[in-house]
Amino acid sequence: xxxxxxxxxxxxxxxxxxxxxxxxxxxxxxxxxxxxxxxxxxxxxxxxxxxxxxxxxxxxxxxxxxxxxxxxxxxxxxxxxxxxxxxxxxxxxxxxxxxxxxxxxxxxxxxxxxxxxxxxxxxxxxxxxxxxxxxxxxxxxxxxxxxxxxxxxxxxxxxxxxxxxxxxxxxxxxxxxxxxxxxxxxxxxxxxxxxxxxxxxxxxxxxxxxxxxxxxxxxxxxxxxxxxx
Amino acid sequence: xxxxxxxxxxxxxxxxxxxxxxxxxxxxxxxxxxxxxxxxxxxxxxxxxxxxxxxxxxxxxxxxxxxxxxxxxxxxxxxxxxxxxxxxxxxxxxxxxxxxxxxxxxxxxxxxxxxxxxxxxxxxxxxxxxxxxxxxxxxxxxxxxxxxxxxxxxxxxxxxxxxxxxxxxxxxxxxxxxxxxxxxxxxxxxxxxxxxxxxxxxxxxxxxxxxxxxxxxxxxxxxxxxxxx
Numbered sequence: 001x002x003x004x005x006x007x008x009x010x011x012x013x014x015x016x017x018x019x020x021x022x023x024x025x026x027x028x029x030x031x032x033x034x035x036x037x038x039x040x041x042x043x044x045x046x047x048x049x050x051x052x053x054x055x056x057x058x059x060x061x062x063x064x065x066x067x068x069x070x071x072x073x074x075x076x077x078x079x080x081x082x083x084x085x086x087x088x089x090x091x092x093x094x095x096x097x098x099x100x101x102x103x104x105x106x107x108x109x110x111x112x113x114x115x116x117x118x119x120x121x122x123x124x125x126x127x128x129x130x131x132x133x134x135x136x137x138x139x140x141x142x143x144x145x146x147x148x149x150x151x152x153x154x155x156x157x158x159x160x161x162x163x164x165x166x167x168x169x170x171x172x173x174x175x176x177x178x179x180x181x182x183x184x185x186x187x188x189x190x191x192x193x194x195x196x197x198x199x200x201x202x203x204x205x206x207x208x209x210x211x212x213x214x215x216x217x218x219x220x221x222x223x224x225x226x227x228x229x
Numbered sequence: 230x231x232x233x234x235x236x237x238x239x240x241x242x243x244x245x246x247x248x249x250x251x252x253x254x255x256x257x258x259x260x261x262x263x264x265x266x267x268x269x270x271x272x273x274x275x276x277x278x279x280x281x282x283x284x285x286x287x288x289x290x291x292x293x294x295x296x297x298x299x300x301x302x303x304x305x306x307x308x309x310x311x312x313x314x315x316x317x318x319x320x321x322x323x324x325x326x327x328x329x330x331x332x333x334x335x336x337x338x339x340x341x342x343x344x345x346x347x348x349x350x351x352x353x354x355x356x357x358x359x360x361x362x363x364x365x366x367x368x369x370x371x372x373x374x375x376x377x378x379x380x381x382x383x384x385x386x387x388x389x390x391x392x393x394x395x396x397x398x399x400x401x402x403x404x405x406x407x408x409x410x411x412x413x414x415x416x417x418x419x420x421x422x423x424x425x426x427x428x429x430x431x432x433x434x435x436x437x438x439x440x441x442x443x444x445x446x447x448x449x450x451x452x453x454x455x456x457x458x
Contacts, residue, residue: 134363134387139379146373152383154375155363156447159430179449180409181428194423199410201388218385220408 003040011042016213017129017200017222021100024196024226026125028052031095034119036084036112036128037102041068044077047098056094058082084112089119096120099128101222104136104175107163110186117190120229126192127227132199132220136164136177143215153219180223192227199223232269240271245442246358246429246451250329253425253455255354257281260324263348265313265341265357266331270297273306276327285323287311313341318348325349328357330451333365333404336392339415346419349458355421356456361428361449365393365406372444382448409452421456428452 006014028050035043038057047055057079059065065079072079084106097116106112116126135141137158146152161182164175178186184194199220202213235243257279264272267286276284286308288294294308301308313335326345335341345355364370366387375381390411393404407415413423428449431442 134384138381140375144375144381146369146383150368150383150385152367152373152381152385153387154379154381155384156379156381158363158382158448159428159446179428181426184413184423184426188424194413195417197410197413199388199408217388219387 007042008040011040012046015100016202016206016210016216017224019203019206020198020200020224021127021129024198024224025098025127026096028096032093033096033098034058034089034094034116036087036097036099036116037105038068038079039064039100041072041077041079043098043100044068044079045072045074048072048074048077052076054078056080058084058087060084087112087115089115091118092121094119094121095124097124097126097128101129101131103128104130104177105173107176109176109178109183110190113186113190113192117192117229122229124229125195125226126187126229127225129200129222129224130183131175132223133158133177133179133183134199134219135221136175141166151215151218155219183223183225187225187227192229194225194227196224196226198225236271237269240269241275244329245431245435245439245445246453248432248435249427249429249453250356250358253427253453254327254356255325257325261322262325262327263287263318263323263345265316265326265328265345266334267297267308268293268329270301270306270308272327272329273297273308274301274303277301277303277306281305283307285309287313287316289313316341316344318344320347321350323348323350324353326353326355326357330358330360332357333359333406334402336405338405338407338412339419342415342419342421346421346458351458353458354424354455355416355458356454358429358451358453359412360404361452362387362406362408362412363428363448364450365404370395380444380447384448412452412454416454416456421458423454424457425453425455427454 012018028047031052033052033055035057038059044055044057055077065081068079144154161178164177200222241247257276260281262281262284264286267288273284273286284306294310297308373383390407393406429451
């Protein structure tokens with residue numbers, strides 16, 4: 001299950017894309033942060049160690065929030081169970097909105113982007129990752145081999161947005177595929193400036209440590225976006 | 230050859246993505262425009278009909294420039310043979326930089342983006358299309374069929390940027406694959422604001438007229454970007 005993934009066992013350093021995220025995060029010291037889909041609270045504790053002023057961690061999983069609370073003994077961190085589909089946040093109350101691999105489970109990204117825009121102060125940062133639409137789109141999202149034995153990613157349905165049902169970790173998980181263009185245009189329409197768009201790939205150093213990640217060069221799995229109100 | 234393509238025979242209306250481009254173009258009346266890779270001059274004549282103040286059309290093909298000159302009898306349009314890899318433009322001299330399906334032939338997009346940024350006035354627009362990186366990336370960029378008979382686009386090498394050699398229209402044509410993230414981050418680093426990112430797909434109306442375009446729903450062929458200095 002989820003708690004056995006490298007990122008659940010080893011936290012941020014167990015996530016391949018963490019280096020890339022950290023490179024685009026603003027200075028965290030003194031910041032008021034909301035973490036949307038905080039899971040076990042790894043990022044909340046990291047931000048606290050970086051002297052963030054406060055962190056509000058939100059997750060729909062009661063079990064994750066329970067564990068996050070047990071493992072975080074800091075008054076500046078607060079965890080709440082929340083459904084990002086219906087979330088409301090106080091306006092102009094945060095300097096940074098952060099989210100790791102949660103928004104592809106959200107059907108109404110436009111509503112959420114508006115909520116986050118309004119919750120940020122002017123100049124506030126919005127940094128998030130999602131599964132890359134190339135990874136999410138296919139009817140059968142798994143490596144296959146072409147007639148010449150070459151490993152290929154069987155892309156189809158990229159421009160057909162909407163629900164995708166997979167059996168990853170649990171049966172019948174529903175994710176919502178949006179093109180990269182749709183995600184960016186949604187942010188722009190809400191008023192965000194796009195600062196950085198990264199289709200994660202392993203670095204040469206990471207490929208040295210994890211040669212099995214070379215398949216990640218064939219299709220991106222994660223998308224990292226940094227925007228600013 | 231190139232002159233037999235629908236877009237060469239019928240001009241802008243023969244290009245599937247033209248409706249999408251027109252939707253993001255600024256008002257052209259009174260504008261000074263540079264068209265990078267102008268081909269036969271279709272866009273220059275369209276802009277003139279929209280009362281553009283002037284159009285400078287640039288193309289590396291002497292044959293195309295010759296025909297563009299023959300077919301355009303307007304003093305406000307000037308055509309020049311130019312290599313976009315080494316192009317220089319006067320600074321702050323244009324209100325709009327436009328390009329259709331040319332930049333994927335350019336190796337040094339960063340240099341070109343700097344040239345265009347400097348050539349635009351503050352607030353000037355930059356609207357261009359390229360082949361979509363999903364379309365360009367694969368070792369074998371052609372539809373294939375998976376084990377269950379499903380049409381798939383055999384994606385590989387998406388994160389390996391660089392030259393791709395194809396035999397489209399002519400043997401050994403070299404194109405330069407860049408990820409969508411690289412193209413956007415290059416623009417942002419030069420100072421552009423991203424206004425719109427569209428991974429072209431046929432509209433329902435177009436699918437009615439051209440049912441054969443339904444395959445375009447499986448992987449995007451064109452990328453349209455609008456940015457602003």
